[in-house]
Structures are given as structure tokens and as C-alpha cells.
Amino acid sequence: MSRSAHPAGPRHGDVLPEGHYTAPADDLNVLDEKIWSRTVRRNEAGVATVGGIEVTRLAEEFGTPAYFLDEADFRARCRAWADAFGPGADVFYAGKAFLSRAVVRWLHEEGLNLDVCSGGELTTALAAGMPAERIAFHGNNKSAGEIERAVAAGVGRIVLDSFQEIVQVAHAARRLGKRQPVQIRVTVGVEAHTHEFIATAHEDQKFGIALAGGQAAEAVRRALGLDGLELIGIHSHIGSQIFDMAGFEVSARRVVGLLADIRDEHGVELPEIDLGGGLGIAYTAQDTPREPYDIAKALSDIVTRECESAGLRTPRISVEPGRAIVGPTAFTLYEVGTIKPLEGLRTYVSVDGGMSDNIRTALYDAEYSVALVSRRSDAEAMLTRVVGKHCESGDIVVRDAFLPADLAPGDLIAVPATGAYCRSMASNYNHALRPPVVAVGDGEARVIVRRETEEDLLRLDVGE
Numbered sequence: 001m002s003r004s005a006h007p008a009g010p011r012h013g014d015v016l017p018e019g020h021y022t023a024p025a026d027d028l029n030v031l032d033e034k035i036w037s038r039t040v041r042r043n044e045a046g047v048a049t050v051g052g053i054e055v056t057r058l059a060e061e062f063g064t065p066a067y068f069l070d071e072a073d074f075r076a077r078c079r080a081w082a083d084a085f086g087p088g089a090d091v092f093y094a095g096k097a098f099l100s101r102a103v104v105r106w107l108h109e110e111g112l113n114l115d116v117c118s119g120g121e122l123t124t125a126l127a128a129g130m131p132a133e134r135i136a137f138h139g140n141n142k143s144a145g146e147i148e149r150a151v152a153a154g155v156g157r158i159v160l161d162s163f164q165e166i167v168q169v170a171h172a173a174r175r176l177g178k179r180q181p182v183q184i185r186v187t188v189g190v191e192a193h194t195h196e197f198i199a200t201a202h203e204d205q206k207f208g209i210a211l212a213g214g215q216a217a218e219a220v221r222r223a224l225g226l227d228g229l230e231l232i233g234i235h236s237h238i239g240s241q242i243f244d245m246a247g248f249e250v251s252a253r254r255v256v257g258l259l260a261d262i263r264d265e266h267g268v269e270l271p272e273i274d275l276g277g278g279l280g281i282a283y284t285a286q287d288t289p290r291e292p293y294d295i296a297k298a299l300s301d302i303v304t305r306e307c308e309s310a311g312l313r314t315p316r317i318s319v320e321p322g323r324a325i326v327g328p329t330a331f332t333l334y335e336v337g338t339i340k341p342l343e344g345l346r347t348y349v350s351v352d353g354g355m356s357d358n359i360r361t362a363l364y365d366a367e368y369s370v371a372l373v374s375r376r377s378d379a380e381a382m383l384t385r386v387v388g389k390h391c392e393s394g395d396i397v398v399r400d401a402f403l404p405a406d407l408a409p410g411d412l413i414a415v416p417a418t419g420a421y422c423r424s425m426a427s428n429y430n431h432a433l434r435p436p437v438v439a440v441g442d443g444e445a446r447v448i449v450r451r452e453t454e455e456d457l458l459r460l461d462v463g464e
């Protein structure tokens with residue numbers, strides 16, 4: 001992953017990166033079920049459908065670009081996580097991946113809890129009727145106003161991220177005559193990304209309180225000494241898009257080590273640990289994510305084993321998957337515009353969206369897949385780069401993609417696995433209008449977040 005990006009994007013002039021797959025799939029018409037949401041198929045006419053509805057019809061009714069979210073898949077993933085962890089554990093969906101009131105209602109109906117990390121997410125959660133006690137409030141720089149609202153609403157837990165906040169939350173709780181359940185977020189010295197994890201000195205970042213140097217132990221001491229706080233557990237989140245469970249193993253071991261120290265020093269066994277989110281999903285055919293059941297088993301085995309050897313009662317475990325629930329459930333539908341073959345290099349395919357609806361490629365070098373979905377094609381494969389319509393050469397949606405050589409303006413192409421961190425990180429760059437999110441289920445499609453309009457843009461611009 002690039003750490004210092006070129007101003008126009010981390011990589012933008014090269015052909016295929018080293019080690020990248022260089023061959024197209026055998027049949028470009030196949031919509032790999034590993035990458036596409038569960039109800040996506042290609043029908044006999046060659047048109048892709050989701051929830052039984054043809055994408056051509058969806059484009060006519062809702063326009064492009066647009067995100068289509070497969071409600072049945074979203075609900076099934078919620079249930080799979082809840083069932084995998086069982087009644088003895090808690091699953092908190094991480095709202096930062098994508099949040100809307102409809103999604104909050106689905107979560108509520110499927111029995112999940114919700115992790116929010118801003119006043120805006122808290123407002124959305126409460127407005128959609130999520131019971132406050134099922135909400136966890138996160139953030140490394142919560143404002144006094146956000147803390148006050150979270151405590152007043154009665155959120156189930158506030159995850160304390162700094163020494164300052166321990167005092168702020170305690171004061172807010174006292175002022176409101178409450179005792180606020182809290183967890184302390186610790187940094188365990190593990191940073192994990194995708195295929196590897198690094199268990200060395202990764203305290204050099206803004207989140208949490210370091211285990212190293214006894215800082216977390218000091219935070220626990222202070223929290224236990226304040227009337228307004230009920231310390232219920234320790235929280236650790238080690239990264240995102242992780243496939244390797246080894247990072248979680250180290251993290252769990254270190255958190256349980258802290259629980260043992262707390263028992264030894266204070267005579268209390270904290271009842272909960274939260275191991276955060278971060279489980280990876282398949283963006284391309286090369287990715288192999290784990291099933292929730294395997295993840296749940298691996299995590300609970302590690303925690304149980306570590307607790308047994310420390311002579312602790314096993315705490316209640318919670319997790320906070322965001323991407324793993326919503327990521328695979330949506331695709332972005334675009335219309336093809338300009339097509340520019342660059343002799344000896346590749347063909348640039350421009351779509352009607354871009355970095356304003358998916359910043360992940362430019363920001364993280366993220367890889368995506370793409371397919372022609374408005375028709376079947378048996379033309380040979382051509383190497384393309386799918387780019388947006390923004391005034392920036394780093395405006396890339398899919399860096400390296402094979403599409404049929406007869407691709408033409410007006411065709412619809414879709415990028416799968418865009419449910420997480422695409423609409424939630426969308427921008428108005430170049431005064432783009434952020435696309436709608438359309439929920440598709442049971443043969444029906446409905447807008448759950450509407451498309452922005454030029455009126456919306458002018459409404460924010462006071463014009464003076």
C-alpha cells in the first residue's frame with residue numbers, strides 16, 4: 001500500500017503492478033458469486049439482475065451512477081454474524097461503513113447492535129429507532145456536545161479513547177445524574193492489513209491508549225476511581241480488510257493479559273472485551289475471506305484459551321464488523337461514456353461517476369472488479385482502466401480491468417463490493433452530485449438515500 005501518494009493518486013501511469021493477474025477470466029460474462037451480492041444473476045437475455053430486477057430497468061428508473069444494495073443479502077449477513085457469535089456475544093455493525101435510517105431498521109430487526117463514531121451517526125441511529133442501549137459510541141476526539149448527547153440518550157457504551165475523555169465522560173455523567181457504561185480502547189501494538197500483520201511498535205497513531213508503558217493500566221485505574229463511570233470492558237481494533245487471524249490472536253492475548261493485571265491490582269474481573277472490526281471481504285477473485293462462523297470460533301477459542309490460562313472467567317465478547325456485512329451487498333452501476341484506446345497501453349473507459357462516489361482506489365490503491373452488465377458479450381477481452389469524470393488523472397475507479405472489446409458508449413458496467421466506505425466517503429468534488437442508494441429486495445427497488453440535486457448544492461452555498 002502506498003504511504004506517500006503521487007498528488008494525482010498513488011499510482012497512475014503504470015501498466016499492471018508487479019504480481020498482478022495478467023490474464024482475463026475465461027468468460028467475462030460470469031458474475032462470480034464470491035464478489036457479487038447474493039441475488040445477482042445474469043438472465044437469459046444476458047442482462048444482470050439483482051433481486052430479480054434487470055439493471056437496465058434500474059438504470060432507467062433511478063439513473064446512473066447509483067449504488068444498488070441487496071437487502072436480502074444484507075439481512076442474511078447480519079443473521080450469519082449474529083448466529084455465528086450466538087447469544088453469548090454481541091455483534092455491533094460499524095455504521096461508518098454505510099449508514100442510513102433504513103439500514104438501522106434492518107439491523108434492529110435482525111438483532112444487531114450499532115457502533116457509531118460521530119454525532120451525525122448517533123442522530124441517524126436514534127432517528128431510526130435503534131434503542132440507545134444497543135449503541136456504542138466511538139471516536140478519538142468526541143466533542144463535549146457529542147459526549148453530552150450520548151450520555152443523555154443512554155447509549156449502551158462509550159468507548160473511551162484518551163485520558164481527557166475519561167474525565168469528560170465522567171463529568172457529563174455526573175452532571176446528568178447517570179453512571180455511564182464505558183470501555184477503554186487500548187492499542188495493543190498490532191497493526192494488521194489484509195494479508196499480513198505487524199506486531200511491533202504500532203503505537204504511533206492517534207487511536208486509543210497504549211498498553212505499552214503501563215498507560216492502559218493507568219487509564220483503568222482512573223476510570224475505576226470515578227463515580228460517573230462503570231468500566232465494563234476493554235476494546236481493541238487492529239485495522240481493516242484483514243484476512244489473517246494472527247493479528248486478532250495477538251490482540252486478544254494482550255487484552256486478556258490486561259484483564260488479568262486488572263484483577264490482580266483491583267480485584268475486579270471486567271465482564272467484556274471487544275475485538276473491533278476489520279474482517280476482509282472479496283473485491284477480486286483473488287481474495288478469500290473467512291466465513292463469520294470460522295471467525296467467531298477462532299476468536300472465542302483464543303479468548304477462552306487465554307482466559308483459562310490466566311485463571312479468568314471468560315468475558316462476553318463483542319465485535320464490530322462494518323465492511324464484512326455491507327461491503328459485498330452493493331454494486332455501483334455506471335454508464336459508459338468516452339472510450340479511449342491508448343496504443344500499446346490499454347483502453348481508458350470513462351464512466352459518469354468516479355472518485356466522488358468511490359475514493360478508495362485513489363486513496364488506498366484499492367482493487368475492484370468490473371463487468372459489463374447491460375448485455376452479454378462474446379467479444380475478446382481488452383485491458384482497460386475504468387476512470388471517472390473528474391478533473392484529475394488519479395480519478396480511477398478500477399485500475400486494471402478486462403472488459404469486452406466491443407464495449408460501447410451507453411453500455412452499463414457495474415463495480416461490485418462497493419457497499420462499504422463508498423457512499424459513506426463520497427464527496428461533491430467538482431460539484432458532483434452524490435449518487436442515490438437504492439435498496440433492492442423481493443422484486444422491488446426503493447431509494448433509501450436519494451440522489452443529490454443541484455438545488456442541494458445551491459442550498460448550502462449561501463450566495464453572499
Ligand code: LLP
Pocket residue numbers: 094096097115138237239240241276277278279320321322323324360364420421
Ligand atoms: N470498529 C472500529 C473501532 C473501527 O475503527 C472500524 C473501522 C470498525 C470497527 C469497522 O471496520 P471494518 O469491519 O469495516 O473493517 N475507510 C477505510 C476503512 C476505515 C476503517 C476505519 N475503522 C476503507 O475504505 O478501507
